[in-house]
Amino acid sequence: MRYLFEEFAFDTDRRELYRGAEILSVAPQVFDLLDYLIRNRERVVSKDELVKAIWNGRAVSEVAVTTRLNAARSTIGDSGSEQRLIKTLPRKGFRFVGRVLEAQTSESAASANDRIEPSEPAPALPDNAPIAMNSPERLSIVVLPFINLGGGLEQDYFVDGITESLTTDLSRIAGSFVIARNTAFTFKAKTIDVRKLGTELNVRYVLEGSVQRGDNRLRINVQLIDVETGNHLWAERFDKTITDLFDMQDEIVSRLANTLNAQFIEAEARRAERSQHPDAMDLYFQGRVHVNKGITPEYMAQACGFFDRALTLDPGNIEAMAGLAQANIAIGASFFTDDRTGYLEAAEHGLIKVLNMAPQHARAHMLLGVVQNLTNRAAQGIAECERALALDRNLADAHGMIGLAKVYIGRSEETEAHINEALRLSPRDTFSFRWLYFRALAKLQLGADGEGITWLRRSIETNRSYPLAHFHLAAALALTGQLDQARAAAQAGLALEPTFTVRRFRLNASSDNQVFLARRRRLCEGMGMAGVPEQ
Template sequence: MTIGGDIYQFGPFRLDPAAGILYRGAEPTMLGQRAVALLRRLLENAGVPVSKDALVEAGWGGLAVADNNLTVQIAALRRVLAEAADAESWIETLPRRGYRYVGPAVVTNVPDASAAARAASAPTLPDKPSVAVMPFSNLSGDPEQEYFADGMVDDIITGLARINWLFVIARNSTFTYKGRVVDMKQVGRELGVRYVLEGSVRKAGCNVRVTGQMIDASTGAHVWAERYDRSSDDIFALQDEIALSAVGGIAPSVRRAEIDRVKRKRPDSLDAYDLVLRAQLDVDSGMPEQVTRALVLLERAIELDPAYALAHGNAAMCHHCLFLRAGLREANRAASIRHARSAIVHGQDDAAALTLAGFSIGMDGHDRGAAFTALEAALAISPSSALTYILGSVILGWGGDAERAIEWSERGMRLSPFDPWAFAAFDAQAMSHLLRGRYDESCRAAYRSVQANPAHSITYVQLAAALAKLGRLEEAKAAAARVLELHPTFRYSRQFAGVNCAPALAAALGDALRTAGLPE
């Protein structure tokens, strides 16, 4: 006798007694439960006669049954074997004694058959990052709150599905796991996804706590985790708010995880998508040396796929950086606008591409109306796009629309508190508070900008101005020195002209930067 959990392999067949399934390869056969029990007893005693009484005990638990019941089940077993592999003769009849298995050698303790079947039939990973959002656990102790947990998941799936660089598994597939305890790596294999999001909802009165975590199913590593504590009388508004915040936090976290994954690939194996990911960190730096390096990868990506909108959008950002921080050359400004227009043409469904394009058109093309047409199109596609709000706040800030710039920057940071472009949101706040005469707030925002990206010259420009307005001249001069260290050719009048700075802001900033010792 073998242990109940053993799997039996013989010829092309695998028998999983615990599951009650006989597989031929990865495909389950239509063998019934009693026939499975009989087959197991025969396989346990391969090559040895098994009496009719022993088989009746296995199939019917010792109940008194007529001989023809056993005959019918053996016939069903032989029929399935014959249909699958012409193996009817593997079950030998021993007149008046019983039956004997005489087929190929039986191997036990092989891997679980059902797992093998699922693995064999599991879908392959798609080319782009793939996500499955599992049903959230209802920890409220109130079955009526299931609708809230399920609605939360529906909203998150919908929000993620709007991000065109993500492959998101439909609700109907992930909800088959509802109420089951499953391993996230197993879910990843079965659904063919790299990332799995799980979470829970605990609701008591008007107070709700939602927790979520995103796991890389290939490694088990955590990609993103967050907890939301909210109180609201409007449960549907609350559901929308949390879902929007979750999507806004998940997207950049997945992007970072994808960048880390691509870094581990060989350079000669990179396709257009991988090249854009590998360039992303240098694009996000916003400084000339890094973006020059990124452009090499982006140009290769565009050669491979000339209609790759995100590659064009990132290339536009690189040329924007070179224009402002490497000499204000017209060639870079023109290239920024050219790539931005290509991103819009090819990226009508890509919120990130439209956002980057809108930024370049607003900042380098000085067409803020066209810029916000692109940004609003991006938000229509993906309302949770933190980058759209952040870069939009920069355009608003330089345009002198201070209150709206602060509003957009705060919304972007609420959606993605640790976004790579956080420094830009704080810059928008710093210049906007300064324009309104709120110098303490401007200084706080500028310090946060420096903390978020200490290698970017513009963060120190904002800090130098705010410190000068507060009369802290020694600190202002130190910040100004850091600007020139990072950007030796910086001249604030040229910066203002490059971004089409609003006259009132140019006057306020210019006065402060002159005081800090920066050259005009």
């Protein structure tokens, strides 16, 4: 039997472990340990059971078991702190939690040349495709090779590059399982029954697309399909002037990855709503959807409720921990409470816990940077956001947060470039309204009230459920003599957050930079002129 997980193939007949085409050296006991954990991945395996299976019941020390376990983790790119594939459950045992597909080995599979041709009525998978499992995992997807419509060899490389890069980048999405490129590329230039493909690969979603070149323009069409129903969940067209193909590839892949991240969260949340017995990840996705709706007290309270329930079911769920931290940050940053410090401290504590468990968690690094930005540590915050981008180049929100940090340290003239980069990577991002708001703050800090008003209005048009944008618009309008419009903006903000006061805003500055504070005092005056309550 051959087991496929991430970029590895584990062949029990030949006793070989492959990473891509490379055969890895594995000690016999380490191989046996991996074999036993993978075969029994549906349950927790106790230490005594491992000793009986691997050491034939001989007396072995705790150190010996730990050493072999660490060696197994190291061989497959896991670690004791990350536990991405092999999880230790204190006082219970161990479990292989990576997503596994089963495939026949070459001894039992049909010849790779004996394939059903695409012209047949019911196209099938290659004979050596993985065998289906019972229930597809959440966010499980195969990226089919994009179709090259009428292009030459150069464009064929470009098209394959998009498919391969997108496969890699989608695997960075929290909780995702993406079929490896080597499997996906066996379907190149074949007519595929998408629902049958989903069943046999045991995935929930299929992404397919095409690339067409004409004159100096490139058109890319992409569709996301739910294999259970065959319905198209999302479709998009990119139409761009041809410049540098490799730069275009990076930009297109980033935009797709960011858009699909939001689409996946919505799709999984809809599934979770239909579940009579939601588990921790069901609740996590519902919490993320509420965070994405808009930053209001109501949405954040609902999000916290879902994340808290998820953590009750699974106290070690790092995604729910990060989600709860994000909601707590939003509550503190948006001045929904007098206990701003308490919410930000709770968020920081939760994020440090996440990063102790998963040091490479890009979004947790970014969120920790946000907390630092908000608590007069902007230099550290910028460094954390840069660390997040090194781990995940598609994390557009990290660019936005660096732009906000520049406002706090009195360098607002640098903010626009960071916001432009965020919008380039994810122009339809669920958080783009905040980036437009950050750009407006920078303009107000620079004394460009008219431009600030323009960007605040664009932020509100993008998402009306963000009270701070309304309050800042009210201040800017009042300061420019447009009192009637200013009062209307203030009332719109108070309808979303009735407890907001100028006093709370004034007493909770995110920086002690004197340039920043001077302009901020002016905004407090404008809010008062617009009718925002003092206290």
